Amino acid sequence: MALLEINALSVRFGGVAAVTDVSLAVNSGEIHGIIGPNGAGKTSLINAVTGMVAAHSGSIRFSDKEIAGVAPHLISSLGLGRTFQHVELFGDRSVFDNVLTGFYRHQSYGLLAAAFRFGKAGQSERKTREQARLLLEAFDLTAYADTRAGLLPFGIQKRVDIARALAAEPKLLLLDEPVSGMSESEAEAAVTTMRKLAREHGITLVVVEHNMHVLMNLAERVTVLNQGRLLASGTPAEMQANTAVIEAYLGDAA
Amino acid sequence: MTWRIILQLALSGLSIGSIYALVGLALVLPFKASGIVNFAQGEIVTFGAYLALILSGLGLPYLAVVPLVLVGAAMFGMATERLLIRPIANQPEFTLVIVTFAIGFIIKAAIRLHWQDNTFSIDAPFVGPPLVLGALRLNPAYLVFILGTVVVVAALFLFFGYSKFGKAMRATALDPIAAKLMGIRIGSVFSAAWALSTMLGAFVGLLLAPVIGINPEIGHLILKGLVAAVIGGFSSLGGAVVGGLLLGLLETYAGAFFGATFKNLVPFGVLILLLLLRPQGLAGASSVRRV
């Protein structure tokens, strides 16, 4: 049974079909790539899976539960996380606070406990702050801990975005164009991190990219979208040899 | 309940509804042009009334006062837009809302500083004894309100539909970037929208001044204008007009049948119901952002 199963999914905005009849399955522990030229519907697909956009038809199953139509924060609570193409950090708070916020759903003390600083709240805060500190260390962000997130260079913001998403301890992480805007070396480092996440921490990754080169080194299986439809799917090598796929990319810098 | 009374109430409702429609229009105009709601619009009405007071105090007859007030208001609107609104146009909505409130606050405070809370009055040719038309007795002021609104709406229709600048404004409201790329000077469009809306507000002040008197609290009717605009979905000028008229009728009939308390509750009941159930109003598209 696949961890994430998408069946005949369609997403429409008004009269425009962003995604039409797409099916794919992601197995637990896999690194799955979703690739396609600009406008292929990749981000709409992610938005539908994470519940931020309504699916027009079709089904999305995560951990054997139907999540189409479920509220986004509940989907996240099931263990589905995501990072954003345009990062979406909490710009005027520090990097540390950004990552700390990621731990929200693992803290359980109530408002009254917070207001009067009951023992439960204090303990939870201490523990979580320590966890956040360690997470920052793991991502080499300690030097930036007290820096306002909005001031950081884009590449580092992306790192914070990933760290923050991991704080929520997702089982499956959807990464929306994680290396776009990064330099060559930053991108390499990011790829290495992602591989480490999958191998050592057992997090299933779904990486959306339009850069084929990156995915070829990273993904085990790839789904290719074009103009909202499923074009092909298989191993990266198969995709590179697939004529339809190559045609779709003609004229697109790959 | 005779037909005569129903008709009288209808006239009364339409006439006060016309006022609401004008204020609603004045609110929707700059919103369509630049996405900003001018919460000082009520005080603009007050401003128009007091400007009329000043000019009429100088001995000018009402009909001479009208164009002068409109011009003065237009200049005030343009100045406000350039100096106070444009610099902060990119700030979060919170700031924009409060800024316009602050402007209104300042206008009202300045007025109260000079004239205190006294009520003044000015003369106008349309204030007089009721006209008798068959079995109906019509307050001439009511007729002027309705007529005035018809004229304004017709003028706006012609302006936006057929004049070059009017079309430029519509283009800017739809897509400011595209408009800019086509060579439309959107800065001028914004200024014009504010000037128009300020003129509208002042016009309302001009109409109301001889009828209900001039005092700092006139501006309170911005709330009615807001409801009218919301009924119209805040995206349609025609909708604001319809909304205003509808509100006027609803209020008048509610007051006649159910008493003053109910009458007061109508606008806010309508507002809250619409905002919660159908924010796009009766006319607007269903694109109100819901996070």
Place this chain on the structure above:
Amino acid sequence: MRARVLLILAGVVLLAALPLVATSYYLYLVELAMINVIVAVGLNLLSGNCGQISLCNASFMGIGAYCTALCTTHFGLSTLIALPASVVVSALLGAALGYPARRLSGLYLALTTLGFLELVGIVIEEFPEYTGGIRGLKVAKPDIFGLSLQSNAALYFFVFVLTIAAVVVGANVQRSRYGRAFDAVRQSPFAAQALGIPVARVKVIAFSLNAAFAGFAGGLLSSVVGFIDPPEFGILTSIQHITFIVVGGLGSITGSIVGAVALTALPEALRGVQEYAELIYGLILLGTLLFLPKGLVGLAARLELLRPARPLTEPPAKPTAKEPVYGAP
């Protein structure tokens, strides 16, 4: 950090000693300022941190005031019961407003709160048997454990202690996961949702919390003043409250305190030019919005007069010699 704590302690001690030197009028003024601090702290959590605009804050203050008045005067309950009851009632009504409004934002939210404000005003006027209508309502002095707080000093300490409690609660909430959730909802609802933060529910909580603070302040106000005057709970007061947090600094507890104190003191300072008070107030609000978007606290930070507990720094100029490659093979 040390200096900051000492400063706060000094301030608290000074304030505590005030009844020894100040006249009853000045005590009254300081009490008003403290009540405004409570209001500002609550509003800042909603608007500054959570970014939700509310034009009906004064209504919740009024609800708290009337609730306390009714409990003490009508039902003869002690203030120690009346105040918490007011807080609960206000919080519930805050949630009642926040819940249907949770999906609205910007203009439409502002209008909804405006509608609520007007509605509450109408209810106050139309039910004079309970509210005294437009003529207002007399309120008994606070009654604790049967002891009526008649002396100025006793009343002052009552308000003083409760204000400190409110500020501490506000600061606690802001530093808790709820405060972080508020900021997240303001800055990026999408990212917040992706992290499992229930955006709509958080907004309702923010509204409810704000109403609780305002209701608490209102209850105190009615006890201190001894009289409730309906015009006090209109749009002008709501704008005043917003001015407190805008001038002080959005999203900052210190800002709430500074703004509330400064703007409560201002009308007093303008006594000599009473008629100009309103105008100056409006100009200050406008000026701050145009030129000081981060408020006085922001200005102080820029001038480096105030070091926030953990300063938000510029990014290090040269992060590391080479790009970090974590998890290198």
